[in-house]
Amino acid sequence: LQDSLFQEVMQKRTPRFFEEGESPAMPLILSVPLVSRKKVIGFLNIHTMYKSIQLTQDKIELVYALASQASIAISNAQLFQALREQAIIDPCTTLYNFRYFQQKLDEEIDVYNSSKEPLSLIILDIDHFKKVNDNYGHVYGDTVLRELGNIMKRNVRSEDSVCRYGGEEFAIIFPHCTQEVTLRIADRIRSRIQETSSHDRRSTFKEPITVSIGVAGYEPEMSKTLFIQRADNALYYAKNHGRNMVSGYDSQLESEYANYQKKK
Known part of the structure; x- marks a missing residue:
């Protein structure tokens, strides 16, 4: 907006009336800044197709009132969106958090x-992550979490x-x-994480990172708890048979996982 007609309006945060010929397109009569917390968040502009039209004082005051209400409405909407993001976004990785996961899984099951x-x-676990932190x-551990989150996002669809x-x-x-297709995607993610951390030109990773992944497909009448448990069972198998x-x-994993639970 620096070189636009609204530069003065934005800088001074005050309404401006325009003379005939100042705006090249549809004639602009009045521009009112929408201000929230001393910051311009938009403009309410009054245009006319008729050169002879003039704004009366009553109409000008109405425009000012509408601009004030619009500023409040937009500010409230932005605040609501920010609060919503805080509620569903993990601050460390900027991925969705556990709360969102539970809600989204309910929606997808429906x-x-x-x-x-x-x-x-998919449930994915970083191998030997405690050693990384130790x-x-x-601080570096958080960097690893963020980087792996970015790798995952780059290797899935927008709808995932x-x-x-x-x-x-x-x-x-x-x-x-399907579970079959997801298995291939999961292995691609696993491979990308290993390759990226092993051949890191940016020197972000201090040592190679590997992950173990469990995959489960949803079946009719299955509860959400069982669905998650099946993915967790598959993850346990991956971690217990070599990791990475x-x-x-x-179904054969059930007995092995049950035995593991008894030993805990």
Whole structure:
């Protein structure tokens, strides 16, 4: 806006009347800044197609009143959006947080129940992340979390939801995606993380990072809890059989996971 007609309006934060010929397109009569917290967030402009039209004092006061109400409405909408983002965004990674994950998974299960379109879930865990924090500190640990989150976002579709599940665990919801297809996507993510951290030209990573991933597909009448548990069972299998691998849920994993739970 620096070279526009509204530069003076924006700088002074006061209304400006325009003379005939000042605006090249449709004649502009009046521009009123929309101000919130001493910052211009928009303009309310009055144009006319008729050169002889003049604004009366009553109409000018009405425009000022409308501008004031618009400023309040836009400011409130921005504040609401900021508060909503704080409620659903993880501050460390800027991914969706656990609260959003739970809400979104409920929504996608409802979509499945009405459309029968496939739905899959990934739970990903960073291998030996405690050692990363112990060796290099939590500030670097947070950097690793952010970088891995970015890698995940770059390797999924816009409709997929990448979430920080908690600690060093992440979850990704894949609507319209079978378990078989999701397994291939999961392995691509695993491979990208290993390659990026091993051959890091930016020197962001101090050592190679690997991840273990569990994948589960949703089935009719399944509860959300069971759906998550199946992905978690598959993750446990991956971590218990060498790490740095992807495992898809299979009913045979249940007994192995049950034995593990008994030993805890």
